[in-house]
Amino acid sequence: MINKNNIISLNNNLFERHGFNLLCVFLFCIPLKLVLAYVSFFPLMLSGLTYLIINKKLTEIFEVFPRLGNLWIFLILSLFASASFGLDPLKSYRKLLELSFYSSSMLVSYHLLKSGALRPFLCLIAGQAIASFHSILEFINPTVFNQLFVGAVSESGQITISIFLAFACLALVTQKKRSRTWIIATCLALLLIFAALILNMKRGPLLGVAVAGVCLCLAYRPKLLFVFCPVLILPLVFIESMRERLLHSIDHFLISGGRYDIWEIGVELAGRYPLGIGFANSRHLQDFSSIIPENLKHFHSNYLNILVEGGVLSLVLFGTFFLSLLYLGYQTWTREKLANDLLLLTALAAILAWMVAGLVEYSFGDSEVMLIAYIVVGYIFLRINHPKKTFLS
Numbered sequence: 001m002i003n004k005n006n007i008i009s010l011n012n013n014l015f016e017r018h019g020f021n022l023l024c025v026f027l028f029c030i031p032l033k034l035v036l037a038y039v040s041f042f043p044l045m046l047s048g049l050t051y052l053i054i055n056k057k058l059t060e061i062f063e064v065f066p067r068l069g070n071l072w073i074f075l076i077l078s079l080f081a082s083a084s085f086g087l088d089p090l091k092s093y094r095k096l097l098e099l100s101f102y103s104s105s106m107l108v109s110y111h112l113l114k115s116g117a118l119r120p121f122l123c124l125i126a127g128q129a130i131a132s133f134h135s136i137l138e139f140i141n142p143t144v145f146n147q148l149f150v151g152a153v154s155e156s157g158q159i160t161i162s163i164f165l166a167f168a169c170l171a172l173v174t175q176k177k178r179s180r181t182w183i184i185a186t187c188l189a190l191l192l193i194f195a196a197l198i199l200n201m202k203r204g205p206l207l208g209v210a211v212a213g214v215c216l217c218l219a220y221r222p223k224l225l226f227v228f229c230p231v232l233i234l235p236l237v238f239i240e241s242m243r244e245r246l247l248h249s250i251d252h253f254l255i256s257g258g259r260y261d262i263w264e265i266g267v268e269l270a271g272r273y274p275l276g277i278g279f280a281n282s283r284h285l286q287d288f289s290s291i292i293p294e295n296l297k298h299f300h301s302n303y304l305n306i307l308v309e310g311g312v313l314s315l316v317l318f319g320t321f322f323l324s325l326l327y328l329g330y331q332t333w334t335r336e337k338l339a340n341d342l343l344l345l346t347a348l349a350a351i352l353a354w355m356v357a358g359l360v361e362y363s364f365g366d367s368e369v370m371l372i373a374y375i376v377v378g379y380i381f382l383r384i385n386h387p388k389k390t391f392l393s
Contacts, residue, residue, distance in 0.1 A: 008054055015051040019044060019108075020115050027124040027375065031131040031158055034368050041371070045101065048108035057111055068324060068381060075317040076100055079279045082311045086278015095280035095365075102367060102374065109378030117343060117379050118172055118392045121165045122186070124372065128162045129189035131155060132196035139199040153361075156202035157369035159193055160209060160357050161350040161376060164216065166190040168346035172392065198235045201245050206236075208357030216349040219330070220342065259300050259360070266304045276311035280365065298365065302358030305365070322355055329380045332387045341390055344383050347376050 022044040030037040052058050076096065083092030113120065135155060137145040170186045197205060210232055217224040236242050245252075254260050269277060277284070282305055283297045299305045307315040329348045333341060354363070354373055363369040382391060 011047055011050050012055070015047045019048055019051075020112050020120075023109065023112050023375075024120050024123040027120050027372075028127040030368060030371055031124070031127040031155070031162070037371070041105075045105060045108060048111070049104060052107060052111060058107065068321065068328070068384075071317060071321040071324065072103065072106075075314060075321060076103075078314045078317055079276075079310045082276035082309070082314060083278045085273075085275045086309070087281045087284055088278055092278040092280055099279075102371060105371060105374045106378040106381060109375045110382050113379050113382055113391055116392055118169065120375075121343075122169050122173075124162055124375075125166045125169055125186070125189050125193070128158060128166070129192045132159070132192040135196040136192065136199060152200045153202065154363075154366055154368040155196065156200045156205040157354070157357065157361065157363040157366060158372055159197045159200075160205040160353045161369070161372050163190070163193050163197060163209060164212065164346040164350040164353065165343075165376070166193050168343045171342050194231075198239065198242060201242050202361070203246065203249060204357040204359070204361035205353075207360070208353035208355070211356045212349040212353035215352060216345060219333075220345055257296075262296070262299050263301065263304060266299045266301075266308050270304075270307045270312075273308070274311055276307075276309050276314065279309050281309055298362040300362055301360060302355075302362055302364045305362050322351065325377065325380060326352060326355075328384050332384050335387070343390065343392065344380070347380050347383075350376055351380065 022040045025040040026037050026044060029040065076099070079096055079099075080093070083089050083096060086092050132155075134145065135152070166186070166189055170183070170190055173182045173186050197209065213228050213232065214225065217228050236246060252258060282299055299308060303315060303319070306318050310318075326348055329344065333344050333348070351373065354369075358364070379391075383389075
């Protein structure tokens with residue numbers, strides 16, 4: 001006969017002994033292949049959520065600082081409510097259950113990153129560097145090096161977040177006086193990730209990195225602007241394909257079936273359906289205009305997508321959650337005078353970059369991007385609740 005206490009004890013032992021390593025494997029794999037990442041993600045989540053619920057660990061998160069947790073719960077409930085009035089409620093419910101499960105990785109990472117955030121983020125940077133190296137080879141010779149890892153859009157979304165963590169990891173391995181091999185490897189990873197960001201030629205992620213990078217420099221070391229701005233601008237000036245893409249941004253925006261037409265339809269639908277058309281129902285975009293390409297299933301904007309699918313209330317809750325996260329995180333950094341605490345500041349910059357990129361790119365429904373974002377949010381959440389600890393190793 002199966003003993004309930006033995007199962008609980010086995011799960012607790014599994015999560016306590018292997019949960020941190022599963023998180024590291026997951027973060028390494030997600031820039032490479034989502035299928036590989038799922039091999040560690042699902043055992044991690046099932047074991048982790050069971051552990052947190054049975055051992056009443058969730059109360060720490062919601063009792064110490066309930067505002068952020070409640071905002072996210074209200075957002076999920078708002079999306080469920082709007083789905084009831086949408087075009088395909090059953091599909092919306094299924095996708096929302098998936099969103100609820102994936103976003104709960106914030107809670108699992110919150111607990112696991114107490115054991116140290118540096119090693120998991122280094123694993124993420126290692127995986128991202130490998131994917132970036134392949135993207136560079138693909139740019140040089142696309143006939144030989146076909147797409148092997150995640151697509152360019154998802155990769156750019158991931159890089160928007162991971163490039164800031166790579167900068168923090170480089171600074172930390174240098175401060176900790178790790179071996180020269182560690183420093184060179186981390187520096188090389190940062191350079192590869194930056195090169196992939198430029199060569200992927202996605203304007204939203206570039207805008208996000210630019211805005212968040214300037215804010216990071218102003219908050220941490222204003223003199224770094226004299227390094228950051230030339231490093232970001234010079235490749236855009238001297239790489240002809242990137243320069244042409246930027247110069248023709250307005251033409252691309254106004255092209256038939258482009259962002260102007262998509263956003264015009266989105267604004268019209270938001271007015272027609274103030275409660276939303278239902279989560280994950282942007283696939284019906286072609287039903288409202290024949291000029292929209294058949295392969296386009298979203299509105300090319302996180303905020304417009306949430307407004308159209310979830311209604312005004314969902315958009316307000318979404319914006320309030322992430323703006324509150326940035327405000328409280330930065331307030332923690334300044335109040336505690338954490339001048340050398342670069343990891344918290346770069347985590348905030350990473351989320352800011354993702355938010356800015358989301359103005360013109362849709363990544364909220366891209367699990368390859370959002371799973372990384374949720375882990376970073378979990379770390380920021382942890383630091384807000386424990387401001388005097390860095391949780392580096």
